[in-house]
Amino acid sequence: MILPDSLWAASAAPAVGAPPLKGRNAADVVVIGGGFTGLSTALHLAEAGKSVIVLEAGEPGWCASGRNGGQVNPGWRMLPSEITAKYGRNRGPAVLDMLNKACDAAFDVISRHGIDCDVERPGFVHAGFDPLGKAFLDGWIREWGELGLAVERYDRAGLQEFIGTDFYHFAKHDPRGGHLQPLSYARGLARAAITQGATIHGHSRVDALHQKGGGWQVVTKGGSVDTEHIVICTNAYSDRLWPNLRKSIIPISTQGGRNLVMFPQRAERSVRQIERRHQSSAVAPPSAFLRAIKPVSSSWIAGSMAGASYSARSCL
Numbered sequence: 001m002i003l004p005d006s007l008w009a010a011s012a013a014p015a016v017g018a019p020p021l022k023g024r025n026a027a028d029v030v031v032i033g034g035g036f037t038g039l040s041t042a043l044h045l046a047e048a049g050k051s052v053i054v055l056e057a058g059e060p061g062w063c064a065s066g067r068n069g070g071q072v073n074p075g076w077r078m079l080p081s082e083i084t085a086k087y088g089r090n091r092g093p094a095v096l097d098m099l100n101k102a103c104d105a106a107f108d109v110i111s112r113h114g115i116d117c118d119v120e121r122p123g124f125v126h127a128g129f130d131p132l133g134k135a136f137l138d139g140w141i142r143e144w145g146e147l148g149l150a151v152e153r154y155d156r157a158g159l160q161e162f163i164g165t166d167f168y169h170f171a172k173h174d175p176r177g178g179h180l181q182p183l184s185y186a187r188g189l190a191r192a193a194i195t196q197g198a199t200i201h202g203h204s205r206v207d208a209l210h211q212k213g214g215g216w217q218v219v220t221k222g223g224s225v226d227t228e229h230i231v232i233c234t235n236a237y238s239d240r241l242w243p244n245l246r247k248s249i250i251p252i253s254t255q256g257g258r259n260l261v262m263f264p265q266r267a268e269r270s271v272r273q274i275e276r277r278h279q280s281s282a283v284a285p286p287s288a289f290l291r292a293i294k295p296v297s298s299s300w301i302a303g304s305m306a307g308a309s310y311s312a313r314s315c316l
């Protein structure tokens with residue numbers, strides 16, 4: 001499985017070496033799936049002193065993690081009161097705390113391990129233009145404000161100044177958010193996990209799990225791993241390996257848009273990054289893609305959307 005063409009693939013930091021699994025092996029934990037979830041799990045387990053083997057069907061970051069919007073998005077559609085109602089008085093506060101700290105967790109891991117992924121933290125603008133959107137945003141600002149979060153509010157004129165368009169009538173600016181190059185981030189997580197002692201095998205689809213004594217044997221075409229624990233991080237690509245997991249996944253379709261006027265400098269910078277990386281690695285950039293974004297002074301977000309729509313088409 002070769003990574004498909006996308007802006008992310010063209011501009012990413014180099015991939016880590018992840019040879020296919022061969023022969024008989026053993027580890028404390030086997031992580032199945034080398035996206036953000038699997039790689040971060042492996043990194044944290046390795047930091048905690050466990051021996052970890054990651055088995056990935058493609059290459060690390062091959063699926064959603066290497067092709068998404070790159071937004072480190074602090075928002076969740078549910079209001080804090082709705083979260084508490086859904087998860088109850090005991091688990092509700094823990095869910096809110098996790099949501100509140102999720103962006104910090106990503107930025108911390110990037111800074112701790114020096115991950116080169118074009119990360120920026122300018123905050124996150126969530127904008128709208130109809131009364132329903134305004135009511136939601138007002139409730140969101142009020143409820144998170146009561147929990148101590150300082151969110152800035154913008155009106156139409158302020159937005160024109162801030163993001164270069166008066167299309168939206170109101171917005172919030174949440175300082176917790178930012179953006180990054182997702183494939184570089186996935187590859188950086190993989191590199192950090194390996195540095196901490198984890199082993200990653202790409203092109204090693206897990207075909208079977210056998211219970212063996214008190215543990216498990218994890219089987220791929222080329223080899224096997226005996227282990228005590230398995231963490232399955234296969235996301236939407238979960239197959240018959242663990243049937244109940246697959247049953248829990250509901251395919252949905254989403255639409256993305258891109259704005260052609262915002263952040264033209266970032267678009268230029270993306271193009272320059274691709275040119276620089278390709279000059280040094282002597283690989284041809286996806287020229288049709290560059291032609292498409294260059295003349296319109298498109299944005300970083302444009303690249304995200306292209307990567308994202310590719311992932312939706314070729315992966316789901």
Ligand SMILES: Cc1cc2nc3c(=O)[nH]c(=O)nc-3n(C[C@H](O)[C@H](O)[C@H](O)COP(=O)(O)OP(=O)(O)OC[C@H]3O[C@@H](n4cnc5c(N)ncnc54)[C@H](O)[C@@H]3O)c2cc1C
Nearest residue numbers: 033035036037057063064065068069070071206234235308
């Ligand atoms: C179009 C799109 C846009 C998105 N935009 C954003 C965004 O802007 N910001 C954001 O925060 N999130 C975004 N997301 C969500 C985000 O990409 C995912 O939540 C995240 O990547 C999930 O990571 P993961 O590791 O769980 O799954 P994945 O990255 O999908 O990894 C699962 C891995 O499991 C492997 N696998 C599957 N079966 C097996 C097997 N049997 N053996 C071995 N390996 C196996 C796959 O090859 C794959 O690499 C977006 C998602 C999509 C689809």
